[in-house]
Amino acid sequence: xxxxxxxxxxxxxxxxxxxxxxxxxxxxxxxxxxxxxxxxxxxxxxxxxxxxxxxxxxxxxxxxxxxxxxxxxx
Numbered sequence: 001x002x003x004x005x006x007x008x009x010x011x012x013x014x015x016x017x018x019x020x021x022x023x024x025x026x027x028x029x030x031x032x033x034x035x036x037x038x039x040x041x042x043x044x045x046x047x048x049x050x051x052x053x054x055x056x057x058x059x060x061x062x063x064x065x066x067x068x069x070x071x072x073x074x
Contacts, residue, residue, distance in 0.1 A: 008069035016070060020062035024055070 004026070010016040032038055045051035067073070 008066050010066065010070055013067070013073050016066040016073070017059075017063055019066050020059050023062040023066075024058045027058070 005023075008019070010019055028038065032041075045055075
């Protein structure tokens, strides 16, 4: 594994949000390392409102962590 996450520090809240999305995406890759399996599963959740809401919640939780690590960009 590479060191893809050297820090949670970001310059702006926008960069922090983008990092939160990256964290969520990386978690999926670690949980299901097969790109083929992820592609097969996508049609089941891409139009499911509950799945999309849960994905948004995961990003929000990561964003809270990143924001705290950046002292809320004060």
